Amino acid sequence: MKDKIQQNIIKGIVIVAVVLLTLGFQSLPNNNNKVTIKGTTLVKGDKFELIYNTFNFSFNYGEFAIQEDGSFNGEIFISEPVFGKARIINDRRTVKIFPLFIKPGSSIELNISENEVEYKGELKNENEFFKKFEIEVTMGTFKYYNSTNFDDFTILDALNEKNKAILSETQLDEEFKQYVASWLNYSYQSIKYRIIAKADVNNLDLPNEVINFITETSYDKFSSSAILGVQDWRSFLDNYFKVQNKYIKSNSIKLYDRFVQIENTFIKDRYALYLVNSLVNLRTGMDGTCRKQVESISSFVKYPQTKKSLDSLYSQLSKYESEYKHLLKGKPAPGFTFEDVNGKIVSLSDFKGKYVFLDVWNIYCGPCIAQIPYIKKYEEELKDENIAFIAVSCDRQKEKQKWKDFVIKKEMVGHQLIMDNGRDSDFLIDYNIKGFPTFIVIDPEGNMVDYKFLLPENKEFFPTLLNIIKSD
Incomplete structure (x- = not known):
């Protein structure tokens, strides 16, 4: 009996040890996904940060302290290549910002001054190319930001093909080139969706080529993080969802099936916030239907910043539910x-x-x-x-x-x-x-x-x- 108890104790210890080892190994970051970033800056700052390419700096890939001598050294773990904006922060204020491309396993070195950023180490040529290329592409599309002319689609397609040809002739990293090609597609799609959203015409007035463009653009393509490199990608997503809801779907909740398939968790968070905001401000389903839909979508949210925004929308929803309770189905219609x-x-x-x-x-x-x-x-x-x-x-x-x-x-x-x-x-x-x-x-x-x-x-x-x- 004693031997049996000892055997069970030993077996239990072994099981616990295996579990702990498994958990320990699972919690260790994958070194294949590690990106090392180091360098020096002559621009005074207390923090180096790599953020999503957006005008809202709430979300980042990683950050680390800048030492008194201007040096910085840190690690970021990513599962796929990303375009971001590197920035130097001084007393919570951005004092320097520039584009940066990284991919899993790479090692980046930077020398930063007031007027220049010198890229060294791996992806040096890729980052130098993209720093200039991004400016040229952005400036080339800027004139179409306020357009409502669908004829500009042809011009944008030509610009996209021209820039892809320039990219294909370079001797740069093939993975980088594929990523930039995706970024180009997203960038020009962004302008097209901006044009459609600003035009805001009814369904009957949309040209066939525009309808085809809207129909052929699907959410599954948003699994790539290349979209996060688009200038103000948040506006791109907002315009995308607005157009899809108006011309393809009759109600934003009908996009739910596509939503759950989005692989990129941050994009899914952004989309979840958009859907919840749309549902709440439609002010329909105030009998509890809207709340159930909102709760279902909110369950996918991962980021604390998004959850904070959702709290505000829940408060707004409660207010609307109170305001519309006398107008719910079956209630007497106010006379006039x-x-x-x-x-x-x-x-x-x-x-x-x-x-x-x-x-x-x-x-x-x-x-x-x-x-x-x-x-x-x-x-x-x-x-x-x-x-x-x-x-x-x-x-x-x-x-x-x-x-x-x-x-x-x-x-x-x-x-x-x-x-x-x-x-x-x-x-x-x-x-x-x-x-x-x-x-x-x-x-x-x-x-x-x-x-x-x-x-x-x-x-x-x-x-x-x-x-x-x-x-x-």
Whole structure:
């Protein structure tokens, strides 16, 4: 019995030892991923830092102290090549910043002065090339930053091919060249998405080549960290998601399946924050649906900075849930009585027994006006269904004639009403309307169906509305 106990004790010790050794080896950084960076700086500073290429310096690859003699020496562990911005910090202020390319296993040496950065050691030629190349590419695209002209896509494609040809003729590290080629693609895609986002046209006005570009650009390509080398890559992602949501997907949560497949954890964090921000500020699903979606997405967040931003969005979500609780599905719709375009007094109660589609708008609202052709089209298609289309304008009473003239000129159909007190109307408070246009659906019993319905231009609008009408 004693021998058996001793054997079990020994076996237990061996198991614990194996576990501890395994954990110990797992916690050791992989030397193949180690990058050594050392050098000297004549620029006064207390810290050397390698950051993501962005105008927001919250995230970095690594940092280490600068000694009194200006020397610095440290190690960074990365799993793939990266473009970053090296910077010298003095008393929390950036005093020098420059591009730096590193890859796993490399050793970098730098001599930094006020006017020059001398690259030494491995990747010397690559970094010297990229320092000049980045400036040329950035300056070459800068003139298109404020463009809304889709014809510029052809010019950007030509610039991309020209720069790839220059790159291919160099005798530089092949892995570096492949990485720069990816960086070039992302850089020019960034400008294209900026153009599309700034143009902000409706779906029907997008040229086919632009639609093809949007469709062919997919999230799985974001597994490469080359995107983090793009000038202000955060704006690139913001424009990318904005365009994808508007023209390809009807709701940001439908991008979730692509999101979970993104391999780069930092990009996934950035995307998670974007999705949560989009969902919260859509102010839909305030019955708890939005919160469940937000919690699901938030579970993927890794970085403390992102979690801090999420805390703020959760507070905002709680505020919205409180503001919209009286407008949730099944709650009585706030009543109203306004004058129509012919001077007749019209009330919501007049339409009891019918579904009501409310369009809250004004004649100075561009996005409102853009929806008019769609509304006219769908009202015609639903003329035999049990639904009334009501447009309620928040234009001021002193502009009533302008509103009437506009309604007649645009041949607007349905019931056209104008609020009695413009933007100060209780209607806007009762329905918690924060922007225009806002679309609302009410059921035949006078109860809320949706306080923030889809835009008529959305491809899901008609089937969703028809399904509601046919649900009885």
